[in-house]
Amino acid sequence: MSPSDGQGPQLVVEAPTPCPAYPMVAEERDLVAAVLRKDRKATAEFVSRCADPVYAYVRQRLAPRVDLVDDLVQEVFLAALESLEGFTGGSSLRTWVLGIARHKVVDYYRARFRDDEIFCELDDDLRTTAEFPRFDELIDHSRLVEKTRRVLERLPEPYGLALLWRYWERRSAKEMAVETGKTEKAIERLLARARTQFKQLWEAE
């Protein structure tokens, strides 16, 4: 009995529900296809769409090394261009490019922490300070972001990078140790110093 003879159970084929994100994904796929065809206007559009989020991300993650931000952002875009054929539209273009940026940032952290000098330069002052201030007392979110950035920028590079890698990139001390070839204890010690100095600067602001 066929499903269409009116006797048996009807086979109902539902039309696929359009995914709300589909128009954007399709549009982004078109944009990527145009960049791959070397359409220069599409390349300009690609830069316009992705530069702000990538810049904001790299700027924050390299807070103690503002001087390196522009070069790293450019590296991210050139790497994205190299692997653009791999963009499937499984995520937004922004998310995909930010993934490349994340890899570049972690590559930088890894390279810096492999350098033994970074551990020799550390301040031995481990005095702890008062309780960490309550962030929710700072009502204005943009002020919180600004203050955090200022403090991270003022920290010595190893401290700032260690905090960013541990808390903003959410890597454990153990993972950081494995990636840099240092001991977990050395990383913990670095983090303890970094937290102390961050708190001191925070309170002094």
Add this chain to the structure above:
Amino acid sequence: MEPDLDFHTLAAQTDATEHALERAPARLKSTIYSAMVQRQVSTGPLLSLSAVKAAGHALCVFEDAVQAIPVSDRVKAMNPCRVCHARLLAERFESPPIVWPHCPYVQFHRR
């Protein structure tokens, strides 16, 4: 209290992937665009300006002139921005005195 706790909270509240408050400088966008186009040129010709126009993009006055003259597609695939003062200004200054429409460098500075 776990010593990490406050830092986790602070990181979550200020993560730039969630709260992108900062915009890239226009001169950086210009530099990135130039570098990408250069990289594209290094692996073969760009899409010709005639094809770019046919795809629905507006061209700047110089690009339009190049695509209109009776020359081969090879010439139309070249990148006139390489020799344009708009690119040089856009890569160096945050508010360069370039104003004509449909120039990518002008658009970076307008957004």
